[in-house]
Amino acid sequence: MPEPMLDLPQGTLDLLILRTLALGAQHGWAISERIHQVSSRILQVRQGSLYPALHRLERRGWIKARWGASENNRRAKYYELTKAGRKQLEAETSDWQKLAAAVARVLETT
Amino acid sequence: MLNDLLIRLRSLLRRKTVESELDEELRFHFDQQVEKLEQSGMPPEEARRQTRLILGGTEQVKEECREARGVRFFETMAQDVWHATRTLGKSPGFAAVAIVTLALGIGVNTALFSIVNQVLLRPLPFAEPERLVSLWERNVIGDSDYNVVSGGIFGDWQEQATSFEQMAAIGEDSANLSGDGGALPESIGTRQCSFNLFSMLGVQPAAGRFFSEEDDRPGAGGTTVLTYGLWKRRYAGDPGIVSQTVLLDGKPYAVIGVLPAWFDYPDTRVQLWLPVRHEVSSADMHSRSNHRFFVTARLKRGVTVSQARAEVDGIQRRIHKQFPDTLLGKGANVLRLSDNLVRDVKPSLYALMGAVVFLLLIACLNVASLFVARATARSKEIAIRAALGGSRWRIVQAQLAESFALTFAGGALGTLLAWASVGWLVAFRANLPHADSVRVDGFALAFTISITVFCALFAGLLPAAGTRTELLKPLNEASRSVTGAPGRTRLRRVLLTAEVALTVVLLVGSGLMLKSFAALRSVNLGCTTSNVQTMSLSLPDAKYEQPSERAEFFEELLRHVRAVPGVRAASVVTTVPGAGHYMDNTFRIEGGPAPRPGQFLDAVVRGADPDYFTNMNVGLLRGRIFTDQDRHENSNAMVISESMAKRFFPDSDPLGRDVVIDWDGAPRFEIVGIVRDVLSDLDRPVEPTMYFPMNSGRFGYGTLVVRSAMDVTSLALPIQKEIAQIDPELAISDVLTMEEVIGKSTTAARFDAFLVLLFAVMALVLAAVGLYGLLSYLVTQRTNEIGIRLALGAQRADVMGILFLDGLRPTAPGLVLGLLLGGACAELIRSLLFGVQPLDAIIFATVAVVVLLSAGVACLYPAWRAAHVDPVTALKYE
Numbered sequence: 001m002p003e004p005m006l007d008l009p010q011g012t013l014d015l016l017i018l019r020t021l022a023l024g025a026q027h028g029w030a031i032s033e034r035i036h037q038v039s040s041r042i043l044q045v046r047q048g049s050l051y052p053a054l055h056r057l058e059r060r061g062w063i064k065a066r067w068g069a070s071e072n073n074r075r076a077k078y079y080e081l082t083k084a085g086r087k088q089l090e091a092e093t094s095d096w097q098k099l100a101a102a103v104a105r106v107l108e109t110t
Numbered sequence: 111m112l113n114d115l116l117i118r119l120r121s122l123l124r125r126k127t128v129e130s131e132l133d134e135e136l137r138f139h140f141d142q143q144v145e146k147l148e149q150s151g152m153p154p155e156e157a158r159r160q161t162r163l164i165l166g167g168t169e170q171v172k173e174e175c176r177e178a179r180g181v182r183f184f185e186t187m188a189q190d191v192w193h194a195t196r197t198l199g200k201s202p203g204f205a206a207v208a209i210v211t212l213a214l215g216i217g218v219n220t221a222l223f224s225i226v227n228q229v230l231l232r233p234l235p236f237a238e239p240e241r242l243v244s245l246w247e248r249n250v251i252g253d254s255d256y257n258v259v260s261g262g263i264f265g266d267w268q269e270q271a272t273s274f275e276q277m278a279a280i281g282e283d284s285a286n287l288s289g290d291g292g293a294l295p296e297s298i299g300t301r302q303c304s305f306n307l308f309s310m311l312g313v314q315p316a317a318g319r320f321f322s323e324e325d326d327r328p329g330a331g332g333t334t335v336l337t338y339g340l341w342k343r344r345y346a347g348d349p350g351i352v353s354q355t356v357l358l359d360g361k362p363y364a365v366i367g368v369l370p371a372w373f374d375y376p377d378t379r380v381q382l383w384l385p386v387r388h389e390v391s392s393a394d395m396h397s398r399s400n401h402r403f404f405v406t407a408r409l410k411r412g413v414t415v416s417q418a419r420a421e422v423d424g425i426q427r428r429i430h431k432q433f434p435d436t437l438l439g440k441g442a443n444v445l446r447l448s449d450n451l452v453r454d455v456k457p458s459l460y461a462l463m464g465a466v467v468f469l470l471l472i473a474c475l476n477v478a479s480l481f482v483a484r485a486t487a488r489s490k491e492i493a494i495r496a497a498l499g500g501s502r503w504r505i506v507q508a509q510l511a512e513s514f515a516l517t518f519a520g521g522a523l524g525t526l527l528a529w530a531s532v533g534w535l536v537a538f539r540a541n542l543p544h545a546d547s548v549r550v551d552g553f554a555l556a557f558t559i560s561i562t563v564f565c566a567l568f569a570g571l572l573p574a575a576g577t578r579t580e581l582l583k584p585l586n587e588a589s590r591s592v593t594g595a596p597g598r599t600r601l602r603r604v605l606l607t608a609e610v611a612l613t614v615v616l617l618v619g620s621g622l623m624l625k626s627f628a629a630l631r632s633v634n635l636g637c638t639t640s641n642v643q644t645m646s647l648s649l650p651d652a653k654y655e656q657p658s659e660r661a662e663f664f665e666e667l668l669r670h671v672r673a674v675p676g677v678r679a680a681s682v683v684t685t686v687p688g689a690g691h692y693m694d695n696t697f698r699i700e701g702g703p704a705p706r707p708g709q710f711l712d713a714v715v716r717g718a719d720p721d722y723f724t725n726m727n728v729g730l731l732r733g734r735i736f737t738d739q740d741r742h743e744n745s746n747a748m749v750i751s752e753s754m755a756k757r758f759f760p761d762s763d764p765l766g767r768d769v770v771i772d773w774d775g776a777p778r779f780e781i782v783g784i785v786r787d788v789l790s791d792l793d794r795p796v797e798p799t800m801y802f803p804m805n806s807g808r809f810g811y812g813t814l815v816v817r818s819a820m821d822v823t824s825l826a827l828p829i830q831k832e833i834a835q836i837d838p839e840l841a842i843s844d845v846l847t848m849e850e851v852i853g854k855s856t857t858a859a860r861f862d863a864f865l866v867l868l869f870a871v872m873a874l875v876l877a878a879v880g881l882y883g884l885l886s887y888l889v890t891q892r893t894n895e896i897g898i899r900l901a902l903g904a905q906r907a908d909v910m911g912i913l914f915l916d917g918l919r920p921t922a923p924g925l926v927l928g929l930l931l932g933g934a935c936a937e938l939i940r941s942l943l944f945g946v947q948p949l950d951a952i953i954f955a956t957v958a959v960v961v962l963l964s965a966g967v968a969c970l971y972p973a974w975r976a977a978h979v980d981p982v983t984a985l986k987y988e
Contacts (some may be wrong), residue, residue, distance in 0.1 A: 051174075052178040055175050060113075061114070076138050077134075092398075110414070
């Protein structure tokens with residue numbers, strides 16, 4: 001049964017993907033599952049958003065891809081962070097935290 | 111950045127691999143999700159269904175991934191072009207018409223741009239050419255902005271002017287070249303220059319060296335520098351020719367060097383160069399009144415042309431005040447050297463360029479119109495595409511793809527046309543500077559590609575302009591194969607109006623230029639011009655130094671030539687009418703009013719034998735011609751032209767008056783006769799002329815004129831043989847009939863006029879075809895309506911009238927607009943016209959009639975078809 005999902009704005013999805021890959025190389029399915037798990041099952045990433053995002057990130061040089069064997073011995077495309085990707089992750093994380101804090105403050109006071 | 115590019119390239123070049131990888135990736139994701147659901151207890155079928163629901167449509171994901179890859183535009187464009195080519199292949203007629211139209215428009219533009227590029231735009235091949243200028247005297251006699259300079263003035267400028275690094279003088283001459291074993295003597299064009307000319311221009315010799323200051327002295331040994339052309343032609347490029355000796359007019363000259371192959375300044379007729387101070391007498395080099403030199407100079411850095419002009423003009427004014435009684439310019443002019451070379455040709459080349467641009471626009475309008483018509487016919491197909499989710503941009507893109515395919519095909523064909531015809535065009539035009547280097551080069555190709563892209567965008571996007579809200583309409587209407595699309599029809603009408611307007615401008619232009627050429631051609635030279643053979647010769651100084659020797663030569667020449675069978679009459683004159691001004695001189699009238707200080711009497715100088723006037727039908731008005739008895743020292747008789755009598759003897763009788771000519775020795779002549787005027791140049795007003803007897807021996811050059819009862823050109827060779835009998839070393843040049851002499855001065859005008867006429871006719875045909883197409887379409891569209899009208903009792907004539915009016919609707923405003931625009935353009939080409947006013951009423955009226963008639967003819971068949979519609983069929987027409 002599909003669970004209640006929130007649609008992520010594009011930039012945020014990139015951030016989540018980078019964060020997930022910071023822990024190690026994974027294939028698209030695993031990334032999607034991990035985000036779903038870690039967000040307490042609130043964030044379900046659609047296939048339709050995930051793969052275009054992955055290809056975009058690859059073009060920008062923040063992640064790189066290679067083909068390998070999955071857990072059940074099938075061919076899967078694995079993605080991992082590049083050095084530039086790590087830097088981008090740091091920058092975007094810091095931006096996000098600042099943004100979240102600012103929004104929270106505004107919501108508190110008004 | 112690089113990564114991005116690499117990935118995009120990979121997506122483009124290894125599309126299949128990339129696509130199959132994406133496929134595999136998505137399938138993997140799908141299978142993992144299914145497995146996850148199965149593991150939670152769901153049956154396999156249910157799991158698959160749920161997964162499909164969760165994950166959504168695969169195609170859309172793929173599409174988004176493709177977008178994310180960033181090469182979508184190229185992929186779709188390539189797809190569209192391929193599709194467009196196949197679609198066009200199905201309508202070969204349409205494709206052929208469009209391609210040929212575009213090939214014509216683009217081709218002539220490329221050809222003409224190549225010419226303009228080499229002739230007008232290309233910088234001179236010298237070092238820092240923008241600092242090279244030419245200097246002129248101004249207003250020597252009357253109003254002349256560009257008069258050649260005298261040796262004395264050249265010296266004055268060299269001393270006094272501070273704006274220039276260097277100056278050099280160039281004089282023109284011809285010589286008999288011989289003495290190089292075997293080869294026949296030939297008469298060649300030569301130039302005399304200051305020794306520093308070549309270093310000033312920045313030229314390096316291809317062999318040997320150039321003149322030094324030592325060579326440029328009166329007493330130096332004769333030296334000469336050959337042009338590359340002469341070196342290759344006559345000496346087969348033998349480097350051994352340097353330091354050999356050749357004979358010029360019988361005098362020995364050492365060949366010291368050869369100019370490089372690219373050096374064709376001032377034109378290709380110059381064969382060799384000589385040092386000016388060696389060739390020209392000291393007296394002439396210092397004379398301020400004998401004007402013969404073309405002066406060129408290099409500006410100092412930082413000095414502008416206008417600054418230099420102001421300085422030299424000021425200097426010249428001072429000199430003029432200093433020598434009020436000498437014939438010299440009241441001011442001076444400085445012109446950039448590159449401008450100087452193309453002064454005569456610029457206006458007509460720009461006019462031709464304007465004409466081809468118009469033709470290109472007309473071609474584009476035509477093709478755009480064809481596209482609109484095609485879109486109308488395919489409106490159903492376009493509507494379906496739109497309904498299936500095709501964005502407006504995608505549809506426009508498809509049309510652009512077709513447009514690009516057609517225009518690039520047309521452009522390629524046009525470039526071939528241009529490449530093949532450019533050489534021919536230049537040869538026919540004549541008198542174009544740098545003509546030999548005109549070709550379709552990289553620059554011209556870049557130009558071609560840009561105009562091709564412009565055409566593609568213009569023709570491809572314009573149809574989209576008129577179809578804003580109509581994409582889906584065709585689906586709603588009752589199914590007809592050709593639906594009424596008012597937006598598109600209006601667009602076609604507008605396009606046609608624009609076409610007609612531009613065509614009218616071209617017609618007006620060509621009409622004016624044709625009339626101008628006809629006027630030029632019909633100018634009465636003042637003498638016989640049909641079936642007259644001419645040939646020119648020049649007596650070398652070394653062999654014919656004495657006046658008596660020269661006089662004897664010409665006498666013997668005429669004796670021999672008159673004896674040649676077939677020759678009815680033969681004469682000699684120094685310069686034939688229509689061959690140019692050539693020489694003039696100042697004089698004083700004995701017993702006449704003293705001229706004001708600084709004012710000079712001047713007239714054109716000609717030498718002739720006594721029978722010249724009767725032989726060439728130059729009528730004698732009063733008095734007599736000098737006779738054979740007037741010879742040598744006793745030859746003091748002269749004949750003047752009608753205009754000279756009017757100008758200088760307005761109130762008195764010239765006959766019997768004495769005139770003193772400003773030659774060495776101030777010889778005195780008595781006016782014994784007055785003859786009718788002849789023109790020196792076809793397109794210049796008549797000039798006062800004075801004739802002296804050939805057997806005075808004053809002239810060492812002349813042109814033989816021969817008349818015959820039969821075709822005179824057959825006598826050319828026998829006559830040359832006769833001349834060779836008298837003097838085998840003498841070279842003959844310019845063997846032309848009088849018609850050819852005149853033709854030379856009208857060649858350019860004729861070429862321009864006929865070329866523009868060709869463009870105008872092409873444009874008219876295109877516009878007429880466009881009108882025909884539009885009207886045919888209208889008839890088909892309104893068949894129902896016409897059927898109803900006919901059924902209700904309308905006459906066939908009425909129907910035809912309606913259709914003709916329909917054809918007139920876009921034509922009339924186009925005509926009016928075109929006439930207005932044509933008037934403006936006519937003013938622009940005023941300087942090209944001879945004997946014609948720019949706003950010539952007859953031309954404009956003729957053009958209007960031609961356009962209306964052509965429109966009428968174009969409408970004829972569709973209107974006739976409309977009138978013969980069978981009402982019954984029309985009413986059933988779906």
